[in-house]
Amino acid sequence: MAAAVGALARRGIxxxxxxxxxxxxxxxxxxxxxxxxxxxxxxxxxxGLPAVGVCMANAWIAHQNEPxxxxxxxxxxxxxxxxxxFPWGDGNHSFFHNPHGNxxxxxxxxxAHH
Numbered sequence: 807m808a809a810a811v812g813a814l815a816r817r818g819i820x821x822x823x824x825x826x827x828x829x830x831x832x833x834x835x836x837x838x839x840x841x842x843x844x845x846x847x848x849x850x851x852x853x854g855l856p857a858v859g860v861c862m863a864n865a866w867i868a869h870q871n872e873p874x875x876x877x878x879x880x881x882x883x884x885x886x887x888x889x890x891x892f893p894w895g896d897g898n899h900s901f902f903h904n905p906h907g908n909x910x911x912x913x914x915x916x917x918a919h920h
Contacts, residue, residue, distance in 0.1 A: 876906060879913045886911040 888911060891897025898910055905915040 876914065879909050
């Protein structure tokens with residue numbers, strides 16, 4: 807190979823170009839890593855998706871066992887400040903207001919449960 811590199815160098819082709827060609831040829835003909843995508847596909851379908859399902863079931867079961875009582879309202883000076891009204895509704899409720907979980911500046915709304 808040294809003789810070939812020397813001959814190519816005399817013609818103006820660098821040895822790094824020759825080395826790059828050999829690397830491209832070797833990677834194109836190597837058959838050892840061609841099926842790596844199958845491993846990751848199978849790992850995703852048979853390990854990843856069931857793991858996500860188990861985590862979702864765990865979170866749902868834990869949520870079902872929690873008590874659904876809202877915390878007692880404490881009027882802190884630094885929370886629920888309204889410097890200007892919201893541009894929708896009555897101006898006091900946030901856009902995603904939940905009357906059971908979100909308090910207004912003066913306390914929770916009394917909502918009859920159906």
